[in-house]
Every structure is written in structure tokens, then in C-alpha cells.
Amino acid sequence: MARFSPLQWPVFRQVRTGDVFGRGPAVQSAHTKALTPRTVTADRVVQSVCPFCAVGCGQKVYVKDERVVQIEGDPDSPISRGRLCPKGSSSEQLVNNPLRQTKIRYRAPYATDWQDLDLHTAVDMIADRFIEARRNGWQDHDADGRQLRRTLGIASLGGATLDNEENYLIKKLFTAAGAIQIENQARI
Incomplete structure (x- = not known):
């Protein structure tokens, strides 16, 4: 490794090169000059x-x-x-992110361990629970006999990682199912 010279200090380089305010190449180290952006090497x-x-x-x-x-x-x-x-x-x-979940994980009630599920099993479980909650929470009429046709058994809280189209479809699905408690994280 070459011996460091005080003449290589940024202040001396600024004066020597005329870069008095230190906004140009005088303040760049050799390491910084050798760096290339990740965008240049992209396929x-x-x-x-x-x-x-x-x-x-x-x-x-x-x-x-x-x-x-x-x-x-x-x-x-x-x-x-x-x-x-x-x-x-x-x-x-x-x-x-190396901690990103890429498998469907499920922990049964009162269980201490998670288990991996395949997609079809998980979707069937969600659909069965959705239908059961809708059926159990359904309100056809109120106490005065007015027609409600809604359920308080299901609700939706959309995530901010969904785009407009996905949130639109979720809103339509839950509205068609009779849910009235529909919100999005991006608005909260």
C-alpha cells in the first residue's frame, strides 16, 4: 500500500486544482472514482x-x-x-429482503408451531371461513323491518402494497358479499 501524503488531503487538492469550494473532483477519493452505479451493470x-x-x-x-x-x-x-x-x-x-416470506404459513388455533400449506389448501380454508362468517353475520332486515342485506361478519382492510386495480377488485368483491366495513391502509 502506498504511503499517504498530506498533499492528498482534500483541502490541498482543492487549492491545487482550483476547486476552492470543494464541489468537484478534488474531494473525490480514489475509491469513490472507481465506483460504478448498479444501474450501469443491469441486463x-x-x-x-x-x-x-x-x-x-x-x-x-x-x-x-x-x-x-x-x-x-x-x-x-x-x-x-x-x-x-x-x-x-x-x-x-x-x-x-432475505426475511421475506415466500411460502404460505399457517398456525392452527392453540398450536405453537407454524406449518407450510400448499396454495389450494390455503385458498379453500379462507373461502370456507369467509362463507361461514358471512352466513353467521348476515342481516337481512333491521328491527323496523327495513331491508339491509348486509353482513357484519366480514370486513376488509386493504394493504398499501396493492395497486389501484387490486384495491378496486377487493372493494367490489367485499361489497358484493354484503360487507360494509371496507377500508384501506393507505387512507388510515
Whole structure:
């Protein structure tokens, strides 16, 4: 390793190169100059929409070896014009987090351990419970005989990681099922 010279200090480099305010290459270290952005090494760029709220900010997703390496705002998006909020900027972590659950986990009542379920079993369990809760909580008429046709046995709390279309379909599904307690995390 080469011996460090005081002439390489940023202040001396600023004076020597004429970069008096330290806003140019005088304040860059050799390590910083050698860095390349992850976006340069990407195999392809895919346009997407931020999954967190209903705004629909455009994103550019940089993919290398079929793995997301960076997500940035899309400057061509008429909605966000290349800007992302802190949640949108962290979308890459949503995809690549090593703690992300990729299997369906179920813990039976009073059980202490989780078990993995296949998709069909989990969907059947959810559908059976949904139908039973709707049936048990159904209100056809109120005390005065007015027609209600609703259920208080089911409710929906949508997540902010769903896009507009998914939230729209969830709202339609729960409304058609008779639910009146429908809310979204993004609004709370």
C-alpha cells in the first residue's frame, strides 16, 4: 500500500486544482472514482408502478441475472416525473429482503408451531371461513323491518402494497358479499 501524503488531503487538492469550494473532483477519493452505479451493470430495465399507494408513481426496475438490483423513479412518468417517496424508494428491499416470506404459513388455533400449506389448501380454508362468517353475520332486515342485506361478519382492510386495480377488485368483491366495513391502509 502506498504511503499517504498530506498533499492528498482534500483541502490541498482543492487549492491545487482550483476547486476552492470543494464541489468537484478534488474531494473525490480514489475509491469513490472507481465506483460504478448498479444501474450501469443491469441486463435490462423494466418499467413498473410503485406498489405502495394509490398514486401510481412510475418506476424503472433494473434487473441483472434475473434479480432486481435497483429501483428508481421513472422520469417519463406523467404522475411522478421521476420522483419517489421514501417507501417507493425502498421497493427494492420489498423484493430482495432475505426475511421475506415466500411460502404460505399457517398456525392452527392453540398450536405453537407454524406449518407450510400448499396454495389450494390455503385458498379453500379462507373461502370456507369467509362463507361461514358471512352466513353467521348476515342481516337481512333491521328491527323496523327495513331491508339491509348486509353482513357484519366480514370486513376488509386493504394493504398499501396493492395497486389501484387490486384495491378496486377487493372493494367490489367485499361489497358484493354484503360487507360494509371496507377500508384501506393507505387512507388510515
